Structures are given as structure tokens and as C-alpha cells.
Amino acid sequence: MLALHPKIQEEVFQELKEVFSDDWKRAVTPDDVEKLQRLDRAIKETMRLFPPVFHMFREVPQEVKLSTCTLPAGCVVSTMAYFVHRDPRYFPDPERFDPDRFLPEKSYGRHHYSYIPFGAGQRSHIGYEFAEMQMITTLATVLRKYRVLPAVTYDSLQQLEISTVARPSCGYKLKMLPR
Template sequence: MSYVELIVRDQLDPNVPRHCVMSHEDLVCEIITVISVGFDTTKTANAIILHMMAFHPKIQEDVFQEIKSVLGDDPNTPPTYNQLHDLHLLTRVIKETLRLFPSAPIMAREAEDEIQVDGYTVPKGTTMGVMIYGIHRDPQYWTDPNQFNPDRFLPSETARRNLNTYLPFSTGSRNCIGNKYAMLQMKTTVSTILRRYKILPGDKCKSMDDIRFEFGLTMRLLPGNDIRLAPRSNTRLSDLRMPA
């Protein structure tokens, strides 16, 4: 059960003392935070996922066929919660994209005790930056780390890998509380687009080496990362507007 689900459950439970639950204003603020904080990161992730589809047409076609088999042929029928969980290949594509291009490429942690790291003493209370982007491309943990390969996230591959080598939503008790919401949002957005369009490389951005970005608190794409959209044969003119 997620943090927000716990809040809502306690808010509605008449057996929980009122002084132990959040006020209505605080509850609304928490929910707005979960939704709004994830907007910038998922926006970047969605854009790069579409680039990965453009650069890997065979994988794109396999994802499209999976979407059709799970969601049906009508692109105007919205996916259900359970259907989104059945999009296994799309899930692996998203995870592999976040490995190569994590929307939050750096995280910070404070040392609770003095520790030794590679011969250096880190005093208690030190704030340390962890380079997630570097971990995700470290050949010690990933074979051909710069290659796009969604099969890295097959259950058999994931089971034999140290979980702390993949950190797009951080890890531990301070991990991203919006990770499940973000995955659902990305699967909904990408599946909606792929049901209507083929994704093709743009005029300037033709391969993974052409993707331009910069690091800040989050990853930000730079101008020039273009793609092209070609309507699929089953897309009517009235379908070209994505539903609200």
C-alpha cells in the first residue's frame, strides 16, 4: 500500500483519532505534490522513450503488437489499470530507458555514521551525492551498458542483479513515493501515442548518440531532440487529437 493510500485510508477510518490524521488541506497538498512533482521528470522520460522507439523500430513494432493484443484495436478506448500492468514489454522498455537516461540522475544522502569508502573517511553528517547515471552505465554491473536492451529487465535477469544497481526512483525508505504513479502515467502516455502513430527519427536526432541533455536536479533535454510521427493506417483523421 502506497503512502498516499495510507493517508486516505486513515483519513476515512472513523476509528482513527482525528488528531492523528491530516487535515483536509494537508491531504490535498500531499496529493498535489505527488502529481506535480512527477510532471517534469515523467515529461522528460516520455520524450526519451519515444526516441528509443524511433531508433529501434523492431522493438517499437513488438511493443505496438503487445499494446494491440492487450488494449484492443480501437485507439479511443482508454486502458484500464489491470491492462497497463499486462504491458510487460512496454514496462521493460520504460525501465531500460530510465536506466540509460534517468530523469533524476543524482541523489543525495547524509551519512548517519562515520564510514570508510574506497580508502576515504566520510564523517558522520556528511551529505553525499550519488551519481545514478554513472551506476546505470557501469560495466561492472551491466553488460554493454550503453546498448539499449529491454531484456535486461526480464524477471530472470532482474533476479540475479543487485537491486541497488538500478535506482531511477532512488532506494530505501527515502525512495520516490510516486514511482507507481509515474510508471502508470508513462505507460498510459506512450501506449496512447503508439496506438495512433509510428515514431520515426527526426531530422537532427537520428541515433542515441544525438540525444542532447544536461544535468541539474533533474535531467533536461536540450533543443534539437526531434522525432517525427506518422499516423498508422487505422488512425482516422478524427483520432489525431489525443484524448483529454
């Protein structure tokens, strides 16, 4: 998504320059991860549009009455993060890439389960925080050395292959230009 949005990629690069101004080539530290808020928001927005866990299955432990139907105890329901993340009640203009949706003041009051890239509640993915840290570390390392250019369109990314995780049918293609 940063390749498709060069202005936002440049904003992330400026943040990297601020954080790594003392030593451009040093490794990313946990303190750096905490400071890279713009990059973190870009990652969150990318996972909102393309959640790594496309759907989750849960067994209903007891009967649940909904406004339009009743779910019997023992039935299995599927929650599809891909569609939850595109609910305009929580994410206005849901197809637009806007990392600032995750600014604290814009996230305040948003339903806790409106953003579930790795599941939520007791059964959320145990490695979520580690995965987030790993994504920030990897991108902070790559983006300091390379400008990332698109090799596919946003529309082609929308054509998904669904298995345990969702991924674009065209794969993940990028062009990288040394900075």
C-alpha cells in the same frame, strides 16, 4: 528510444495489438498496465539510460569505512544514477538499449541499488509507481495511433543539461506518423 529502435517499437506495438484486440480505441485500464510488460521493460531501459533523477544527495549519519577511504559522519555524498546505471557489472554492454535486461530471469540477483531512476530506499520518490503507470498509459495511447520516428541521434541525446533533472540539450524531438 523507441523511435531510435524501430524493431523494439514494433514489438511493443504487437503487444498493444494483443492487449487491445477487443477494442482498439478504448482507454487504458489498470489491468492493461499490468499486461504491457514489453512496454514496461522499454520504459525501464530508457530510464536506465536517461534517469529522470540524475543525482541524489544524502547526509552520512555515522562514519562509514570504505575500501579506499572513510566518510566522516555528517558529510554529504552524491549518488549519480546516470553512472550507476552504466556499471557493466550489473548491465553488460551498458550503452546498448536492451529492454530485455528487465526480464525477471535477467534481473534476478541484480543488486537492488543498481537501478535507481527515482532514488531508492526510504527516500525514494513517493510518486514513482504513479509516474510508471502514467508513462505506460501515455505511451500505450500514443503508440496505438502513431509510429514514432527519430528526429535526433542517440549521440545528441547524450549531450545533457543537468539541473534537478537531466535532459538532452537538443530537447525531445520526434516525428510522428499516423498508423
